Amino acid sequence: xxxxxxxxFLKTLSHGVTAAGVGALAGFSVNCTRKEQQAxxxxxxxxxxxxxxxxxxxxxxxxxxxxxxxKSWEQQCEIFGKAGYTGVEIAAFTLVENGVSEISxxxxxxMVAAMxxxxxxxxxxxxxxxxxPKGLHFTTPDKxxxxxxxxxxxxxxxxxxxLGGTVMVFGSPKQxxxxxxxxxxxxxxxxxxxxxxxxxAQERKVKILLETLDSSQTDVVNTMAEALEIIEKINHPAxxxxxxxxNTADEKESFVELLKKYHKNIYHVHVQEMDGQYLGxxxxxxxxxxxxxxxxxxxxxxxxxxxxxxxxxxxxKIAVESFKVLKRIEEKLS
Numbered sequence: 001x002x003x004x005x006x007x008x009f010l011k012t013l014s015h016g017v018t019a020a021g022v023g024a025l026a027g028f029s030v031n032c033t034r035k036e037q038q039a040x041x042x043x044x045x046x047x048x049x050x051x052x053x054x055x056x057x058x059x060x061x062x063x064x065x066x067x068x069x070x071k072s073w074e075q076q077c078e079i080f081g082k083a084g085y086t087g088v089e090i091a092a093f094t095l096v097e098n099g100v101s102e103i104s105x106x107x108x109x110x111m112v113a114a115m116x117x118x119x120x121x122x123x124x125x126x127x128x129x130x131x132x133p134k135g136l137h138f139t140t141p142d143k144x145x146x147x148x149x150x151x152x153x154x155x156x157x158x159x160x161x162x163l164g165g166t167v168m169v170f171g172s173p174k175q176x177x178x179x180x181x182x183x184x185x186x187x188x189x190x191x192x193x194x195x196x197x198x199x200x201a202q203e204r205k206v207k208i209l210l211e212t213l214d215s216s217q218t219d220v221v222n223t224m225a226e227a228l229e230i231i232e233k234i235n236h237p238a239x240x241x242x243x244x245x246x247n248t249a250d251e252k253e254s255f256v257e258l259l260k261k262y263h264k265n266i267y268h269v270h271v272q273e274m275d276g277q278y279l280g281x282x283x284x285x286x287x288x289x290x291x292x293x294x295x296x297x298x299x300x301x302x303x304x305x306x307x308x309x310x311x312x313x314x315x316x317k318i319a320v321e322s323f324k325v326l327k328r329i330e331e332k333l334s
Contacts, residue, residue, distance in 0.1 A: 278310075
């Protein structure tokens with residue numbers, strides 16, 4: 001078992017979602033109509049990325065690196081590349097003792113070289129504020145802590161930019177929970193903090209993506225609607241959102257309905273079985289087909305990144321078996 005099992009981490013947070021509720025949501029899907037598909041095939045206007053005039057060449061698959069954190073960076077890249085992925089999504093805490101400032105410019109170049117040697121590129125970062133470093137919190141009423149956290153987020157932006165990453169997924173439930181303040185106050189601090197780094201992110205060609213997390217993980221931003229409210233308040237192109245199948249437990253709409261409604265702000269996709277395990281252990285190969293069909297119809301050209309929470313099967317098995325399922329889903333698409 002990995003020293004850091006995200007599923008165990010999430011279980012330590014407040015009240016969970018029932019399996020029945022998750023299963024019911026996962027099973028509710030809407031087929032894209034033939035007319036919608038034909039309209040999407042004419043252009044790439046549905047995809048938010050800067051690819052409107054490019055020919056869509058298929059999904060780009062990445063994998064998050066936590067399940068392989070006990071291996072060297074070079075070994076991680078080799079496993080990802082051999083499994084078939086073309087991108088790697090990085091949780092910075094797996095690489096450092098105190099913070100990303102300890103990763104030198106030369107080491108960052110070496111990391112890029114290791115990715116290229118294995119046919120990979122950096123998709124971006126996630127788990128942005130998970131320790132180390134300790135003591136970070138983005139929505140605390142303590143301004144000194146918020147300032148320290150914002151400063152570290154700026155360091156992460158540079159780290160991401162140096163590696164060639166284009167997105168940073170802001171999940172970090174423990175570092176955004178409301179602490180002795182109302183949720184509305186926490187959202188206000190959240191928006192202020194994101195706005196404070198937006199210009200720097202844009203300079204480094206990085207987008208900060210506000211990740212919706214269900215109420216079993218955090219009390220701040222549990223639905224796509226709440227995420228969009230903050231994004232529209234900030235009104236900056238560098239602050240957007242993403243879609244994670246697992247994090248839809250508090251939503252009332254299906255995967256496809258959510259993608260239809262919010263796809264213009266979705267710059268990244270996380271995928272895993274609904275219980276957080278690797279693809280192939282559940283029925284994701286069936287339940288996710290309509291969502292993938294919609295993404296194909298709009299010629300979505302961002303990353304589809306595998307993020308699992310149970311590392312116990314071992315990172316290599318997780319990588320290989322999940323990639324097989326992703327390709328099986330593709331085979332079912334028109």
